[in-house]
Amino acid sequence: MTRWEASDFLRSQAAQTSLAPDTWRQLAIADVKSDLLIGDIGVWLSPDCVQAEFGLSITPVVQGNGYGAECVRGLIELLFSATAVAEVVANADVRNLACLAVLAHSGMRHMDTRQAEYKGEICTGHLFSVRKAEG
Numbered sequence: 001m002t003r004w005e006a007s008d009f010l011r012s013q014a015a016q017t018s019l020a021p022d023t024w025r026q027l028a029i030a031d032v033k034s035d036l037l038i039g040d041i042g043v044w045l046s047p048d049c050v051q052a053e054f055g056l057s058i059t060p061v062v063q064g065n066g067y068g069a070e071c072v073r074g075l076i077e078l079l080f081s082a083t084a085v086a087e088v089v090a091n092a093d094v095r096n097l098a099c100l101a102v103l104a105h106s107g108m109r110h111m112d113t114r115q116a117e118y119k120g121e122i123c124t125g126h127l128f129s130v131r132k133a134e135g
């Protein structure tokens with residue numbers, strides 16, 4: 001997307017005050033010290049609000065510093081304490097070793113491997129999950 005489209009998207013997301021069933025919500029990730037944007041995390045709630053899925057993106061310049069795992073653990077804690085969510089899931093492409101490591105270090109467990117088409121390419125992904133009783 002263009003810079004202008006990105007700005008509009010960020011403004012629309014900032015206007016949201018809660019998570020809504022069956023919709024994605026993007027949350028910015030900022031460095032605590034500098035307040036610079038270092039990534040984002042997208043969260044989706046199932047229609048019955050008992051399951052959440054997320055996707056994470058951390059800018060390559062700061063990868064490897066623990067920000068991803070910290071964000072994932074914080075998101076899981078927030079979802080379990082402030083919503084009816086009982087399970088949090090995430091899917092990572094098998095080629096994305098950094099993301100797979102983040103999910104494993106965040107207390108999530110590898111549950112399944114699936115293939116799906118993404119942007120015209122067949123991709124293999126690992127599905128990770130954590131349940132409220134486990135978290």
